[in-house]
Amino acid sequence: MSGLAAALEVVGARWALRIVEQLLDGPQRYGDLQRDLGVPTNMLATRLRELETAGVLRRLPLKHNTRAYALTERGLALRGAIDALARWGSAHVGEPAAGAADPQR
């Protein structure tokens, strides 16, 4: 399996990279993640469980029965890829596509 295919097995599902991006700045509580991302709660719970199983993030038990999540070393190592995708999105999405110069012509 190629590196990209392996990566997408873990973080290719909808919302996964968005969740990791939110946690790059530090641990966050479940409720804050859900509010900031606007992700349906059942989807968030599923993705957090999958990312925890894959060793990308881990759960931090807090008082008053609340939970927070933090990236592991493996999760933090996604920063470069996430920043690169975000730069591409900012630079290239929203522009008109027509007439884009094409070096492969």
Place this chain on the structure above:
Amino acid sequence: MSGLAAALEVVGARWALRIVEQLLDGPQRYGDLQRDLGVPTNMLATRLRELETAGVLRRLPLKHNTRAYALTERGLALRGAIDALARWGSAHVGEPAAGAADPQR
């Protein structure tokens, strides 16, 4: 919308980044893309149409009613993000997740 959210709107769907990765080395015919990726043909057709609409790739009409696809400038600009994700996948997927050192402890 954040840069990452915008990027994933265009290349977040299943197979999209895998298709772009295949075309980074140059134009490919539909049949070769399908064989190399092992993607179901209806999925491939849908993704190619979406990526074409988004200005990420374009269709190259060939003889004998075959089609090839090539990345545009916008598509080629994904190389950095794809390489970064592939490096992460090669380095971090498949390793045991337990006990990963966590700087955020």
